[in-house]
Amino acid sequence: MRKIIIIYLFVCSISCIEPFDYKVNDYDQNLVVEAILTNEDKHHQVKLTYTSPINDQEEIFATGAKVNITSSNNETISFEEIEPGIYQTINKVRGQIGIEYKLNINTKEDRVYESSLEKLPESAPITSLYARFENVPSAELNRNEGGIQFFIDTELNNGPGYFRYEWEETYLIVVPYPSELSFNLADCTFVEREEIISRCYQNRYSEGLLIANSNSNELNNIRAFPLHFIGNESESDAPYRLRHRYSLLAKQYNINSSTYEYYRKLKAANESGGSLFDEQQGAITGNINSVTDDGEAVLGNFEVSSVTSKRNFFNPEDFNAPFERPDNLFDCPFGQEIFPPGDSLLYYITTGFYDVYKRTEGFGATLYIGTKNCVRCDHFANPDKPDYWID
Known part of the structure; x- marks a missing residue:
């Protein structure tokens, strides 16, 4: 009888387990601001969005x-909405070193937001x-x-x-x-191309936050900051970028300590992965506040920074051992001979x-068939040589 009771209780306990249906019924819709003003002469942009429910991407x-942006020298920089949530300066603008700037936002719901005054630092x-x-x-x-x-x-x-x-990286593809030929399907004839496309260029851009500070250095200098890594294994096409000539453009934004601290917290939150059992950091706020409601949390930051850049070119022989020149991006065995042209062609x-x-x-020429990736590169990369490129 005792065994029967135990089994009965166990079955009942299983039958009482019901799936938990998690739903987000309510959430705080907060303004999110992405804004940067630099000393570059260009159209600057501000992106405005609202937070969305956790189950809605x-x-x-x-x-x-x-x-608009107002400055300590009584200048007003006006923006216009060029697409939903994207606001751009009407004219090209260059921030001035030593001048303080404030971002001002008035939403269509008549809610007012402003940043603290931010001085544009020296480069x-x-x-x-x-x-x-x-x-x-x-x-x-x-590993x-x-x-x-x-x-x-x-x-x-x-x-x-x-x-x-x-x-920003740019690499040569050969x-x-x-x-040298194009094929006319109408009459099965070959025509010499006006231009042989054998060299193309591909661009890639950084993702994520890259930040550094010189506080730990007695000389207040940045030494050997790891900007970009091209590994031999983690990305299938990564080594090929270094097969021929390679260019890397580095852009350095000089920011203030509060903006750095904002990015540091944001980077830590993004890289933590997170779980229900982690210590909750709460909303990461920057230097923007609500004038309408001082209790409202505003996400994002108004970065005011000076920019310097440097571009270098590298060839495979510039890299130290044990680096070895990578293979072609695509498997390009010698083509199949075709003569005369026929149905197989x-x-x-x-x-x-x-x-x-x-x-x-x-004394003659032989025609071959090859995969397009091994014969022409203009269908997956840009055949136009960039203005900055040095052979």
């Missing part, structure tokens, strides 16, 4: 707002941008990964420095079998994955 744009030059082979801990591989690490050095004139970084060409190239051997 769609952005809610704050449209119809009035946005600090990037003294060196260089690279060397390093073994770097990889969270993805759960060290070998690759090329790019570093920055910065000399500061006075006091500690706080910086945010961005980078196809192994450039095509039509089949290959009409698939859209192949192209024709020729090789001169002895």
Whole structure:
């Protein structure tokens, strides 16, 4: 009888377990501000959105707002909405070093927000941008990964420095079998191309927050800040970027200590992963407050910074051992010979994955079929040489 009672209680306990249906019934809709003013002569932008429920990833744009920046020298910089939630200066604007700026926002609901006064700091030059082979801990591989690490050095004139970084990489792509011919499907004839497309250029841009400060350095300088890493394993196409000529542009934003602290907290929150059992940090606020309701939390920050940049070019032979020149991005075996043109050629060409190239051997030329990625690069990269590119 005792066994029967125990079994009965166990079954009852299982049957009482019901799935927990978690729903978000209410949430605080807070304004989120992304705004940067620099000493660059350009159209500056402000992005305004609202927070959304945790189970809704769609952005809610704050449209119809009035946005401007006022300065300590009595200048007003006006913005216009160019697309939902994106506001841009009507004219090109260059912030002035030593001048204080304040961001002002008036939403269509007639709620008013403003930032604290932020002084545009002096710029600090990037003294060196260089690279060397390093073994770097990889969270993805759960071990060290070998690759090329790019570093920055910065000399500061006075006091500690706080910086945010961005980078832009450009790398040369050279196809192994450039095509001199185009194929006319109408009459199965070949025509010499006016331009042989054998070299293209590809750009990539930094993601995430890159910040540094010189507080731990007695000389108040930045030494060997790891700006960008190209590993041999974590990304399949990463090593190929260094097969030919490679260029890296580093942009350094000199920011104040409060903006640095805001980014530090934001970076820590983004990188923590987080779970229900972590210590909750709450909303990360910056230097923007509600004038309408001083108890309202406003997310985001108004960054006022001076910018310096430096571009360097690198060739495979510039990197130290054990770096080895990478293989082609695509597998490009020597093509299949085709002569004379026939049905098999039509089949290959009409698939859209192949192209024709020729090789001169002895007193004649032989036609071959190759995959398009190995013959032309203009369908996946830009054939136009950038103005800044140096061969």
